[in-house]
Every structure is written in structure tokens, then in C-alpha cells.
Amino acid sequence: MSGGVDSSVAAAMLVREGYDVIGATMKLHSDGAEVPDKPCCSLDSVNDARRIAERIGIPHYVLNLEKSFTRDVLDDFVSEYARGRTPIPCVRCNTFTKFRDLIQKADTVDAEFVATGHYARVMNGELNRGTDDAKDQTYFLWGIERSAISRMLLPVGDMTKPQVRVLAHELGLNLVAEKPESQEICFVPEGNYAKILTEHLGADAPSLSPGPIVTSDGTVVGEHLGFAHYTIGQRRGVPGGYDEPMFVTEIRANDRTVVIGPREELMGRGVIARGLNWLVDPAPRVGDHVGVRVRHRAPIVPAEIVRIERDEIELALDAPVRAIAPGQSLVLYDGDRVLGGGFIEASRRARAPLPMATI
Amino acid sequence: MPAPIYLDHAATTPVRPEVLEAMQPFFGPRFGNPSSTHRWGREARTALDAARERVAKCLGANADEVCFTSGGTEGDNIAILGGWRVLKPKGRNAIVTSPIEHKAVLQSVHQATKEGAEERFIAVDSTGTVQLQSADALIRDDTAICTVMWINNEIGTIQPIEELAALAKSRGAIFHTDAVQAFGKVEIDARKTPFDFLAISGHKIGAPKGIGAMYIRRNTPLEPLFFGGSQDRGRRPGTENVAYAVALATAAELTLAEHERESARLTALRERLETAILAKLPDAIVHGRGAKRAPHVLSISVPGTDSESMLMALDLQGIACSGGSACQSGSVGASHVLDSLDLSAEIANAAIRMSLGSLTTDACIDRVAEVFPALALKARGLASVG
Numbered sequence: 020m021s022g023g024v025d026s027s028v029a030a031a032m033l034v035r036e037g038y039d040v041i042g043a044t045m046k047l048h049s050d051g052a053e054v055p056d057k058p059c060c061s062l063d064s065v066n067d068a069r070r071i072a073e074r075i076g077i078p079h080y081v082l083n084l085e086k087s088f089t090r091d092v093l094d095d096f097v098s099e100y101a102r103g104r105t106p107i108p109c110v111r112c113n114t115f116t117k118f119r120d121l122i123q124k125a126d127t128v129d130a131e132f133v134a135t136g137h138y139a140r141v142m143n144g145e146l147n148r149g150t151d152d153a154k155d156q157t158y159f160l161w162g163i164e165r166s167a168i169s170r171m172l173l174p175v176g177d178m179t180k181p182q183v184r185v186l187a188h189e190l191g192l193n194l195v196a197e198k199p200e201s202q203e204i205c206f207v208p209e210g211n212y213a214k215i216l217t218e219h220l221g222a223d224a225p226s227l228s229p230g231p232i233v234t235s236d237g238t239v240v241g242e243h244l245g246f247a248h249y250t251i252g253q254r255r256g257v258p259g260g261y262d263e264p265m266f267v268t269e270i271r272a273n274d275r276t277v278v279i280g281p282r283e284e285l286m287g288r289g290v291i292a293r294g295l296n297w298l299v300d301p302a303p304r305v306g307d308h309v310g311v312r313v314r315h316r317a318p319i320v321p322a323e324i325v326r327i328e329r330d331e332i333e334l335a336l337d338a339p340v341r342a343i344a345p346g347q348s349l350v351l352y353d354g355d356r357v358l359g360g361g362f363i364e365a366s367r368r369a370r371a372p373l374p375m376a377t378i
Numbered sequence: 379m380p381a382p383i384y385l386d387h388a389a390t391t392p393v394r395p396e397v398l399e400a401m402q403p404f405f406g407p408r409f410g411n412p413s414s415t416h417r418w419g420r421e422a423r424t425a426l427d428a429a430r431e432r433v434a435k436c437l438g439a440n441a442d443e444v445c446f447t448s449g450g451t452e453g454d455n456i457a458i459l460g461g462w463r464v465l466k467p468k469g470r471n472a473i474v475t476s477p478i479e480h481k482a483v484l485q486s487v488h489q490a491t492k493e494g495a496e497e498r499f500i501a502v503d504s505t506g507t508v509q510l511q512s513a514d515a516l517i518r519d520d521t522a523i524c525t526v527m528w529i530n531n532e533i534g535t536i537q538p539i540e541e542l543a544a545l546a547k548s549r550g551a552i553f554h555t556d557a558v559q560a561f562g563k564v565e566i567d568a569r570k571t572p573f574d575f576l577a578i579s580g581h582k583i584g585a586p587k588g589i590g591a592m593y594i595r596r597n598t599p600l601e602p603l604f605f606g607g608s609q610d611r612g613r614r615p616g617t618e619n620v621a622y623a624v625a626l627a628t629a630a631e632l633t634l635a636e637h638e639r640e641s642a643r644l645t646a647l648r649e650r651l652e653t654a655i656l657a658k659l660p661d662a663i664v665h666g667r668g669a670k671r672a673p674h675v676l677s678i679s680v681p682g683t684d685s686e687s688m689l690m691a692l693d694l695q696g697i698a699c700s701g702g703s704a705c706q707s708g709s710v711g712a713s714h715v716l717d718s719l720d721l722s723a724e725i726a727n728a729a730i731r732m733s734l735g736s737l738t739t740d741a742c743i744d745r746v747a748e749v750f751p752a753l754a755l756k757a758r759g760l761a762s763v764g
Contacts, residue, residue: 041690041694078693078694080686080689080690080693082686082690083686123760124686124687124690126760127687127688127690127691127756127757127760128687128690128691128694
């Protein structure tokens with residue numbers, strides 16, 4: 020229970036359905052002091068969660084998972100930026116914190132399920148996209164253990180956000196019914212991730228030090244103040260004066276270079292990912308046609324699996340996709356079914372060669 | 379589920395019915411302001427003075443040596459900051475304390491340090507008792523104040539206040555003790571023990587939250603933290619909370635009257651609980667074992683468990699205990715007290731404090747002796763989150 024509307028409604032729905040519900044709020048980070056006005060994990064959010072729990076008549080506990088969250092999520096977030104990648108901490112939080120550590124906590128009190136306010140559905144023992152296309156959160160859930168799916172309850176997954184807000188009012192949860200959504204990463208106040216990087220890496224870290232901005236032919240066109248401030252597809256902080264808008268197309272940590280180019284250089288026809296995790300059995304195979312998503316809220320596009328080697332997968336995209344960023348998730352779908360995913364390692368400008376036919 | 383069991387008396391206690399009854403009139407007919415000169419005022423003043431005298435008697439003090447506060451935290455703040463600020467310009471800038479103090483003391487000391495004080499920490503042995511040898515080396519003629527708690531709130535160890543107070547005196551330093559857990563558990567007598575300041579809290583002894591008292595030995599220098607009227611000799615301005623002062627006096631008297639019998643009763647119950655748990659969990663570690671301990675606290679770590687999960691499981695069984703110090707969000711943080719006892723992180727993070735008191739019966743102890751080991755054995759079978 021984050022103190023937000025989704026998890027509050029999820030808890031209240033389960034109480035209404037007759038489950039014996041225990042409320043839990045995870046304390047994941049503290050920033051040294053307890054910051055009162057952050058959208059999530061702050062004192063105010065914990066208090067809201069506590070009040071909702073009181074309101075719906077369930078016990079509520081604050082679980083301190085700061086140590087494991089720092090190890091599993093925060094440290095990785097920092098090191099990914101240091102490597103010139105664009106990390107996606109919510110995936111690791113779901114994988115390790117919510118659907119591993121929290122399940123372990125649930126075990127200690129004999130709780131059969133872990134319920135959250137995620138927009139996703141469990142159907143026939145498989146993870147499926149949430150009904151609300153705009154809210155679907157499966158992009159962040161592909162990394163969980165397959166065995167965790169049978170422990171998940173996702174009560175709001177077949178509702179839309181507006182429906183959840185209406186239900187919140189009906190359930191008497193006015194306190195949180197109209198709470199604004201938190202868009203930012205919970206441990207990054209005001210979206211200022213550079214501050215976190217500075218704290219962890221030091222102000223003189225290579226990723227926060229000046230380096231060249233070049234075009235794809237190698238021409239130096241400017242200087243940046245640290246490649247960690249850039250993400251693939253970004254326009255802000257990119258030199259102007261070109262006939263067409265320029266975007267960050269590549270970040271090279273080894274020589275601290277930020278490469279920029281026009282929109283066409285941002286488009287990818289192939290994608291390679293590692294750290295695979297499959298949520299279906301049997302797992303997808305080379306030659307399968309699937310839907311893929313390479314960024315939160317990006318459209319799901321048709322693709323073909325052209326290579327699976329140990330921990331690495333390569334897909335050929337039927338149509339070009341914009342801004343494929345290393346570090347983000349690649350999630351594979353079959354309709355609404357979430358097949359699994361991995362972390363993007365690289366993109367290919369050209370469509371990958373088709374696999375050799377094997378019999 | 380069987381009736382819930384409250385084993386957290388060190389956190390707070392219920393207001394005693396006698397106390398509630400005694401304070402009642404001051405919310406109604408006897409509502410006057412003790413500073414007013416008319417009959418309502420006089421009536422309130424009389425009650426306040428009587429309450430002050432009654433509290434003084436319970437501490438072996440004179441009435442003018444007792445100052446009402448909002449509780450233990452305020453008393454600690456006034457004593458440490460108020461004492462240090464007066465003595466600092468006189469060449470006494472150091473504050474000597476222990477690492478196992480309550481946050482009210484530690485944060486007050488840190489505040490003084492921010493304002494320029496030098497803080498020194500007395501070494502604590504593995505049972506959680508401060509070492510006099512270390513205190514002897516740290517309390518010097520540059521020391522403004524030495525502050526050590528009488529009974530530790532997390533593990534119940536009794537500190538050598540007699541010796542520490544004498545030591546501080548001999549170096550010309552003020553001696554303050556946070557006696558929040560000690561009142562009613564050990565004998566507190568300002569005529570026998572040379573402490574200069576002492577803080578107690580009402581809600582630990584059957585009075586409401588929001589009232590406490592401070593003992594201020596005559597002629598001890600003290601600068602107030604609040605400014606305003608001349609209430610409480612200007613040491614604590616603001617209209618006095620007459621009802622709560624009466625409540626504190628009543629609770630203090632009742633507590634002292636029962637002190638011996640209750641201490642014997644709680645000690646026996648605590649010993650029984652401890653023995654029963656150790657019989658089922660022979661590798662459990664009782665903190666403060668071997669040291670002089672207060673009768674009402676049992677702090678225990680079962681290897682392979684973590685206190686957060688244990689507290690949750692116990693609460694769901696209707697048994698209320700506590701872990702380390704609870705932070706503002708309500709999560710269980712690592713305890714600075716256990717951290718300073720030379721324990722492994724695993725053991726420190728497993729500590730459960732059970733504190734006995736007026737609500738504790740034989741039946742409570744029997745049930746906890748049954749349920750606690752069962753939950754611990756179960757938790758141990760599950761991997762813990764680290």
C-alpha cells in the first residue's frame with residue numbers, strides 16, 4: 020500500500036470480497052532525512068496508507084526494505100547510468116522487492132497471496148496486460164519469477180484508472196480517490212536523478228564529466244557536461260542549428276561521447292536484449308512472431324525472434340521503432356499475454372537478417 | 379482469537395482509573411488558570427502546588443526543585459541544552475553521554491554539538507552497562523554536563539547512576555539522568571543520589587501522555603528553552619497543565635506505593651517468560667543478561683529471525699511487543715542501542731522487546747511463552763530478507 024489510489028482500492032476490494040487482508044507499506048529509501056512531501060514512500064504516503072488500512076479495517080505494517088532495495092535497485096540504477104545506459108528501476112523493484120522480498124514477508128505471516136495495485140491481470144496462471152491500455156504496467160513486471168504469478172492478486176488490473184477513482188469514492192476512500200499520479204521514480208525527488216548520481220558516484224565521476232558531442236560521422240559539434248544527463252531520443256541539451264531536429268542516438272561511456280543525429284538515425288529495426296526471463300512455458304522460440312515493447316507507453320509492434328543464445332535474444336522488428344535505449348526493457352507479448360523479456364543491450368538500424376531455416 | 383496481550387509497557391501504559399478520576403475536576407469546575415489572582419485562579423494554584431509537592435516527595439526533592447514538562451523528551455532537552463548553554467561560556471564545553479541513551483538525549487547532545495559543544499561517549503560493555511573507567515577518563519574539568527539514563531529503555535539494564543553522579547560532581551560537572559524507565563522500578567531519591575537534573579514521564583507510569591517532570595537541584599545553573607511568563611520560576615513558561623500535573627502526582631504516588639510488590643511480581647513473571655523461551659530456543663540471546671536489569675524488560679534475539687517479521691506475526695496473534703527504535707514512519711529501524719553492544723547485525727536485527735507492567739498476568743506470560751517460540755521456529759524455517 021503506497022498510499023495511492025490503486026493499492027488502496029485493491030486492498031478495499033479484497034476486504035469486500037472476504038479476504039483476510041494485511042496492509043503493508045514498504046519503506047525503500049530515506050534520503051537521509053524523511054522528506055515529507057514526496058509522492059511515494061514519504062511520511063505522508065505512509066500515513067495515508069495507514070489511514071486507509073484503518074478505514075477498511077485491516078492491520079497495517081511498515082516494512083523496512085531499505086537495505087535490500089538499495090542493493091537490488093538503487094545501486095544498479097546508479098551503475099547503469101555510469102555505463103551510459105538508461106535504467107528502469109521499477110522492473111528490478113518488482114522483480115526483487117515486491118515479488119520476491121515481499122512474498123518472503125508474506126510467508127512469515129502465512130499470507131497466501133501478495134496483492135498490489137498494478138494494472139495487469141493474472142489469467143489461467145499467466146500474466147496478462149491490464150485492461151486499461153494507457154495504464155498497463157506489464158512493461159515493468161516481466162522480470163518476476165514465474166512461480167510468483169500464482170501468488171499475485173491484482174484487483175485493479177481489469178479496470179481503467181477512471182473506474183478505479185470512481186470505485187475509490189464508492190468504497191469511502193475519498194482520502195486518496197483524487198490523488199495525483201506519481202510519474203517520477205519514487206526515490207528520485209523532483210526527477211533530479213543527477214543529484215542521486217552525484218551523491219553515489221561523486222561529482223567528478225566520468226559519467227558526470229564533460230565530453231564531446233558528435234554527429235554520426237564523427238564530427239565534434241559541441242561539449243556536454245556528463246553523458247549521464249542524456250538518454251537515447253533526448254532533444255534537450257542537444258546543439259541546434261540543423262535543418263532538422265537532432266536527437267541523442269548513442270551514448271558511448273568508454274570515450275564519454277554523446278552521439279546525435281536526425282530522426283532517421285534514431286530509428287531501429289532490430290533489438291538485442293539480455294537477462295532474459297520467461298513467464299510462459301514453453302518459452303518462445305526462434306521464428307516466433309510476437310509483439311514487442313521497447314519503452315513504457317511505446318506502441319507494441321510486431322516482431323520476429325531471429326536469435327536466442329543462452330541469455331541473449333535478438334528480434335527483427337516489422338516496422339522501425341524510435342529511440343531503443345540500452346538499459347530499458349524489451350517485453351514480448353502474445354496478444355495480452357506477457358511472454359517475458361530482457362534488458363535492451365543494443366539496437367540495429369537495419370532489420371536483422373532472418374534466421375536460417377532449420378528443420 | 380484469544381484476548382490480545384499488551385507487552386509494551388515500556389512504550390506506554392494505560393491511564394489508571396484513579397488518575398483519571400483525580401484529574402477530572404480540572405477539566406470542569408476547577409478550570410482556573412493558576413496565575414490568576416481570583417478564586418478560580420487560587421483554586422488551580424492550590425492544586426498545582428499540591429501536585430508539585432507530591433511529585434517532589436516521590437523524588438526526595440523540595441517542591442521548588444520540581445518543574446512540570448510535557449514529558450521525558452522535553453526534560454532531557456531542557457537539562458542538556460539548558461545546562462550546557464550556561465556553562466559553555468565558563469570554559470565547560472564538553473558533554474559526556476553514552477551511546478545507549480534515548481534519542482531525546484542523543485539528539486539534544488547532537489544539537490549542542492551543532493552549536494559548538496564537544497560530545498564524548500562513555501564505553502558500554504557487552505551487557506549494555508556503561509563502564510565507569512571510561513566515564514572517569516571522559517568527565518574532566520572541561521565538562522559541562524554528563525547525561526546517562528538510569529534504566530535503558532530497550533534492554534532494561536540499570537546504569538551505575540550513583541557512581542556516575544558522584545564522579546560528575548567531583549569534576550564540577552552537572553549530572554543529568556533520563557529516569558523515564560526508572561521511576562517506580564528503582565529507588566529514586568535526590569537526597570541519596572547526587573544527580574542535578576532528572577527527567578520523568580507520566581505516560582510510562584499510568585498518567586496521560588503529555589506530562590512529565592524534571593528535577594532541578596537547587597542552585598544548578600539552567601537556561602530555559604522557552605520564553606514567556608514566569609510560570610515554573612521562568613524555567614518553563616506557559617500556562618501550567620493543572621489537570622495533568624495532578625494526574626502525574628497521583629500516578630507517581632500510586633506507583634511508588636506499589637513499587638516493591640509490583641517489582642517482585644514483574645521480576646518473577648519476566649524470569650518465567652525468559653526461562654520458558656530459552657528452554658524452547660536455547661540459542662536465543664537475552665540482551666543485558668548478567669547485568670543489573672530492570673524487572674519489566676525482556677529483550678531477546680532469536681538467531682535466524684528478523685524483528686520486523688516477528689513483530690508482525692506476533693501482532694497478528696494479538697501479542698504487542700516492539701523491536702528496535704521505531705522511526706517516524708513506523709518502520710522498524712536498526713536500534714542504536716543494540717548496535718553499540720558488539721552484536722552481529724543478524725542478532726541486532728532480530729531483537730524483540732517485551733515489556734511487562736500492570737496489564738501483564740500469569741495467563742499472558744503462559745500464552746506468550748507458547749506463541750513466541752512457535753513463531754520464531756517457524757520464521758527460522760523461512761529465508762529472511764536482508
